[in-house]
Amino acid sequence: MFDRFPEPVPDALHAVMARFRADERPHKIDLGVGVYRDDSGASPIMAAVREAELALAREADTKAYQALAGDHQFVGAMTSLIFGEEHPALREGRVAAIQGTGGTGSLRIAMDLARIAAPGARLHLGLPSWPNHAAIAAAAGLELVTHRYFDATSGALDLAAIEAAAETVEEGDLFLLHGPCHNPTGADLPPGARSRLLAAVAGRGAIPLIDAAYYGLGDGLAEDLQILRDAAAAVPRAFIGVACSKSFGLYRERTGILFAVCAGADERARVQGQMERTSRTLVSMPPAHGAALVARVLTDRHLRTSWERELSAMRHRMLGLRAELAALADRAPLLRGVDRERGIFKMLPLTAEQAEALGRDHAIHMAPSGRINIAGLKAGDAPRLAQALAAFSE
Numbered sequence: 001m002f003d004r005f006p007e008p009v010p011d012a013l014h015a016v017m018a019r020f021r022a023d024e025r026p027h028k029i030d031l032g033v034g035v036y037r038d039d040s041g042a043s044p045i046m047a048a049v050r051e052a053e054l055a056l057a058r059e060a061d062t063k064a065y066q067a068l069a070g071d072h073q074f075v076g077a078m079t080s081l082i083f084g085e086e087h088p089a090l091r092e093g094r095v096a097a098i099q100g101t102g103g104t105g106s107l108r109i110a111m112d113l114a115r116i117a118a119p120g121a122r123l124h125l126g127l128p129s130w131p132n133h134a135a136i137a138a139a140a141g142l143e144l145v146t147h148r149y150f151d152a153t154s155g156a157l158d159l160a161a162i163e164a165a166a167e168t169v170e171e172g173d174l175f176l177l178h179g180p181c182h183n184p185t186g187a188d189l190p191p192g193a194r195s196r197l198l199a200a201v202a203g204r205g206a207i208p209l210i211d212a213a214y215y216g217l218g219d220g221l222a223e224d225l226q227i228l229r230d231a232a233a234a235v236p237r238a239f240i241g242v243a244c245s246k247s248f249g250l251y252r253e254r255t256g257i258l259f260a261v262c263a264g265a266d267e268r269a270r271v272q273g274q275m276e277r278t279s280r281t282l283v284s285m286p287p288a289h290g291a292a293l294v295a296r297v298l299t300d301r302h303l304r305t306s307w308e309r310e311l312s313a314m315r316h317r318m319l320g321l322r323a324e325l326a327a328l329a330d331r332a333p334l335l336r337g338v339d340r341e342r343g344i345f346k347m348l349p350l351t352a353e354q355a356e357a358l359g360r361d362h363a364i365h366m367a368p369s370g371r372i373n374i375a376g377l378k379a380g381d382a383p384r385l386a387q388a389l390a391a392f393s394e
């Protein structure tokens, strides 16, 4: 029966990574994989995380299983981080939460719950998006309905298409909204459009699924979190999937959390129970290490300050690169607008062949979609990127 599986489709981004590794030119640039990189091209362990790790290594005294909902200190600390202390949904006891294995695992629980609650539920997804959104929906058995989020050629959001899509949702469907720093475009919804969408989706009985993977890397930690808090206050029900991969640099530790804002406290108890039942069959009990690190970083005053400072420095590095690239846009028109976008990504309107040619001819490696990781630029790389892109007009 194993021969019934389809031929494996090679992962496009892994192929780019392999080409980058094989490239022997010393000036090669890696704009492929979506991890934050510092000026030297490293993806470092944050200082606060390192300190927390050393302390935990000394103090931890068990590897016994955690609770089904995960590390309760982590859940508490992340709840405070994301909602603050005064959020109405918290005050009213309407927030269910479960530790997920990264943002991916958290989104998977949300999508499984949507199918269980409403068999036939659909996921409405604006494109382009993080490719795993569609893949997780397929794994969870949700039908995918797509609309255009962004027009790569004009470099603008397609607000008319997004708002029209929100008018087609049905009760029980999920409508995916990116938190701050859209992947792959860096182009976020203006606040007014976000509010209108939330109202339209909730008004039709569907659930917004907010994917927050890059908080603190957009306009600032407080500003980025406010987007999530406002969304959670604007609708009776919402899922918020939160990754700790980027903002805490914990990629391989598979750390995240799923929140469900529910219409009432009784509903919250049911949702909490279903989250735990569902997670039991996916991971049984969630992993401990990353969650323990986040709990420590968020609750120790010294580590918290260190984390916020380093996160802010990461954000400023990317804002600096964006300003540098924007100043080169006269030479390379494809870079126009890069300073208005946020986060680690920008989408260049290139064909897969053009993206591959930039790797071959200029040692600048990027995803075939034309998505570039801005943080992949080391000091002095921006002018080389602009020079290589100068051949392309808008």
Ligand SMILES: Cc1ncc(COP(=O)(O)O)c(C=O)c1O
Pocket: 034, 101, 102, 103, 104, 105, 130, 183, 211, 212, 213, 243, 244, 245, 251, 255, 256
């Ligand atoms: C938009 C988006 N959501 C969620 C994730 C989840 O990442 P992870 O599962 O590694 O936490 C990512 C990671 O690249 C992402 O870009």
